[in-house]
Amino acid sequence: xxxxxxxxSSICLSLVCATVSFASGTIRIGALFSVTxxxxxxxxxxxxxxxxxxKELNEKGGINGQKLEAVIYDxxxxxxxxxxxxxxxxxxxxxxxxxxxxTTGESMAVIPVVEKWKIPMIxxxxxxxxxxxxxxxxxxxxxxxxxxxxxxxxxxxxxxxxSIALLTVTDGFGASGREQIKTxxxxxxxxxxxxxxxxxxxxxxxxxxTKIRGIKPDAIICxxxxxxxxVITRNVKQLGLKTPLYMSHGVASKKYIxxxxxDSAEGVMLPAGKLAVYDALPKxxxxxxxxxxxxxxxxxxxxxxxxxxxxxxxxxxxxxxNAIKKVxxxxxxxxxxxxxxxxxxxxxxxxxxxxxxxxxxxxSAFEMVKVVKGDWALLK
Amino acid sequence: xxFDQILQYTLSGLSTGAIYALIGIGFSIIYNATGIINFAQxxxxxxxxxxxxxxxxxxxxxxxAAIPCAITASTVxxxxxxxxxxxxxxxxxxxxxxxxxxxxxxxxxxxxxxVWGKDTHSVTPFSGDTPIAIGGATILPQHLWILAITLIxxxxxxxxxxxxxxxxxxxxxxxxxRAAGLVGIDVRRMVLFSFIISSAMGAVAGIIIAPLxxxxxxxxxxxxxxxxxxxxxxxxxxxxxxxxGGLILGVxxxxxxxxxxxxxxxxxxxxxxLLILFIRPQxxxxxxxxxxx
Numbered sequence: 001x002x003x004x005x006x007x008x009s010s011i012c013l014s015l016v017c018a019t020v021s022f023a024s025g026t027i028r029i030g031a032l033f034s035v036t037x038x039x040x041x042x043x044x045x046x047x048x049x050x051x052x053x054x055k056e057l058n059e060k061g062g063i064n065g066q067k068l069e070a071v072i073y074d075x076x077x078x079x080x081x082x083x084x085x086x087x088x089x090x091x092x093x094x095x096x097x098x099x100x101x102x103t104t105g106e107s108m109a110v111i112p113v114v115e116k117w118k119i120p121m122i123x124x125x126x127x128x129x130x131x132x133x134x135x136x137x138x139x140x141x142x143x144x145x146x147x148x149x150x151x152x153x154x155x156x157x158x159x160x161x162x163s164i165a166l167l168t169v170t171d172g173f174g175a176s177g178r179e180q181i182k183t184x185x186x187x188x189x190x191x192x193x194x195x196x197x198x199x200x201x202x203x204x205x206x207x208x209x210t211k212i213r214g215i216k217p218d219a220i221i222c223x224x225x226x227x228x229x230x231v232i233t234r235n236v237k238q239l240g241l242k243t244p245l246y247m248s249h250g251v252a253s254k255k256y257i258x259x260x261x262x263d264s265a266e267g268v269m270l271p272a273g274k275l276a277v278y279d280a281l282p283k284x285x286x287x288x289x290x291x292x293x294x295x296x297x298x299x300x301x302x303x304x305x306x307x308x309x310x311x312x313x314x315x316x317x318x319x320x321x322n323a324i325k326k327v328x329x330x331x332x333x334x335x336x337x338x339x340x341x342x343x344x345x346x347x348x349x350x351x352x353x354x355x356x357x358x359x360x361x362x363x364s365a366f367e368m369v370k371v372v373k374g375d376w377a378l379l380k
Numbered sequence: 381x382x383f384d385q386i387l388q389y390t391l392s393g394l395s396t397g398a399i400y401a402l403i404g405i406g407f408s409i410i411y412n413a414t415g416i417i418n419f420a421q422x423x424x425x426x427x428x429x430x431x432x433x434x435x436x437x438x439x440x441x442x443x444x445a446a447i448p449c450a451i452t453a454s455t456v457x458x459x460x461x462x463x464x465x466x467x468x469x470x471x472x473x474x475x476x477x478x479x480x481x482x483x484x485x486x487x488x489x490x491x492x493x494x495v496w497g498k499d500t501h502s503v504t505p506f507s508g509d510t511p512i513a514i515g516g517a518t519i520l521p522q523h524l525w526i527l528a529i530t531l532i533x534x535x536x537x538x539x540x541x542x543x544x545x546x547x548x549x550x551x552x553x554x555x556x557x558r559a560a561g562l563v564g565i566d567v568r569r570m571v572l573f574s575f576i577i578s579s580a581m582g583a584v585a586g587i588i589i590a591p592l593x594x595x596x597x598x599x600x601x602x603x604x605x606x607x608x609x610x611x612x613x614x615x616x617x618x619x620x621x622x623x624x625g626g627l628i629l630g631v632x633x634x635x636x637x638x639x640x641x642x643x644x645x646x647x648x649x650x651x652x653x654l655l656i657l658f659i660r661p662q663x664x665x666x667x668x669x670x671x672x673x
Contacts, residue, residue: 203396207388
């Protein structure tokens with residue numbers, strides 16, 4: 001009995017505390033990340049980043065004297081769960097904005113919910129259909145795949161490489177990249193001479209590469225996330241292929257060079273988000289300071305390097321904080337504030353939103369880099 | 381089609397096939413001793429690679445010492461698996477046992493994810509990565525290691541099953557468990573032995589392929605399935621026919637990806653599996669009343 005009453009009183013106390021803090025002006029930010037499950041490589045750094053940023057901001061005294069509180073739920077990469085949790089965030093937790101979900105599928109499922117309840121959502125997924133066509137309450141921070149593809153093709157055009165051999169992974173990322181490259185290549189006058197695929201868990205791609213070798217293209221573009229591209233890089237070395245090899249932004253991390261081996265990866269080119277290569281950027285770059293700060297505080301807090309994926313949550317948080325500071329903290333005001341963001345320097349790039357563009361990034365979000373002696377070097 | 385392309389497809393296929401063969405033999409050894417398909421076989425491949433990684437990076441052992449350590453560690457996991465999950469079962473019907481092995485594989489994979497994380501890891505090759513040219517094709521030194529070690533293991537296997545008491549006892553169990561029990565063979569012990577041998581072999585497969593394909597907590601699933609295909613083609617024999625089954629599978633996959641379309645690479649493997657199951661369930665080389673060890 002005594003225990004019960006103790007429990008009861010502590011619940012009362014915590015309720016009182018919660019109301020008190022709410023009354024003093026806490027702004028609640030909801031977040032849906034796939035911290036576990038197959039997309040955990042996205043959700044985990046996103047969650048850590050958001051927690052870190054909220055903590056840092058509150059230590060500095062919040063925004064206009066108001067503290068922030070993050071309510072983060074794990075969707076496990078499940079769209080049904082994401083919808084339920086989104087409803088919970090809106091109805092029970094009364095959040096003013098939702099950051100996430102981490103994947104395109106979940107984001108598409110949650111869109112009707114936020115549109116109905118009129119809560120702004122900033123997705124951390126890359127799928128182009130999230131913000132195309134534009135939805136009133138929906139934004140996203142990762143750059144579209146076609147920007148990365150365009151970056152590669154522009155570079156190839158400058159090197160007068162005309163024929164492309166495609167080697168893409170058979171998952172959502174690879175399929176999307178394959179479509180984008182094919183469409184863009186047609187527009188820009190490239191010819192696709194080989195269109196090969198591989199499975200996400202395949203361990204040997206020499207067969208595909210041997211076929212490509214026989215066709216003699218000007219360049220190979222490989223679209224996938226680790227470990228496939230690392231295997232391909234090694235296979236290219238094994239077969240002694242001298243054709244220039246381009247990778248997607250999906251492997252723009254040191255992990256790729258480590259897996260493929262500095263020796264095999266030498267000369268591989270890819271479009272990278274600036275976070276991956278910030279120490280190679282010129283000191284005058286407008287994102288340099290922010291990227292360095294993010295990487296260092298992330299390293300200090302969690303002991304690992306900050307990743308591009310965590311950066312998506314960083315962007316979403318910065319857009320929100322900026323909107324609250326400039327416009328106000330109701331859902332409608334936050335939405336307007338995000339849409340008005342202009343030249344906002346963040347991790348994924350410099351955001352300039354508009355009623356017609358709810359992503360706000362352009363070609364400058366990526367830099368073409370080349371692997372030189374186990375490190376990134378900027379290509380001009 | 382140029383000759384050197386075909387040669388490259390074949391060589392790539394043979395080296396992948398050798399790995400399938402090693403894993404396939406692990407499947408059939410347990411099948412013969414216990415009558416169950418051990419779907420956790422692929423996880424031992426994963427454990428072999430990851431234990432080697434730990435021995436190299438955390439214990440700072442040289443490669444020659446890391447390999448036996450990793451094999452031992454994986455074998456211990458195999459023994460624990462048999463002791464804790466297979467042996468205590470009251471009604472060991474094959475379907476129960478198969479489900480347990482599936483559950484065990486999920487558990488082992490989950491634990492591995494917690495211990496080693498979700499990242500892919502690379503292991504350095506045994507003897508460099510300078511390609512060796514054969515005709516117009518190239519292979520890596522690691523491929524030679526794989527082929528050589530597979531060969532050695534098959535020979536040891538043969539010697540064990542035909543020239544040692546416990547090997548003969550295990551064969552006796554596979555012919556008729558009850559009769560084997562009646563002549564004084566401890567059948568349960570033989571089951572344990574079969575798990576020891578196949579987990580050790582799985583680990584060896586995982587260790588020798590890790591430098592080539594890299595390793596992660598979830599590599600076991602696909603490799604396990606391909607190994608299973610190899611074992612089915614070979615008619616669940618733990619001898620040469622499973623090896624040939626693995627090699628056929630590897631070469632067909634590679635030729636299929638090169639000559640037909642890389643999109644159908646896995647489909648080719650599984651179509652072969654289905655065809656074998658429909659037309660020759662006893663395996664490509666088996667007689668209908670085949671000897672199974």
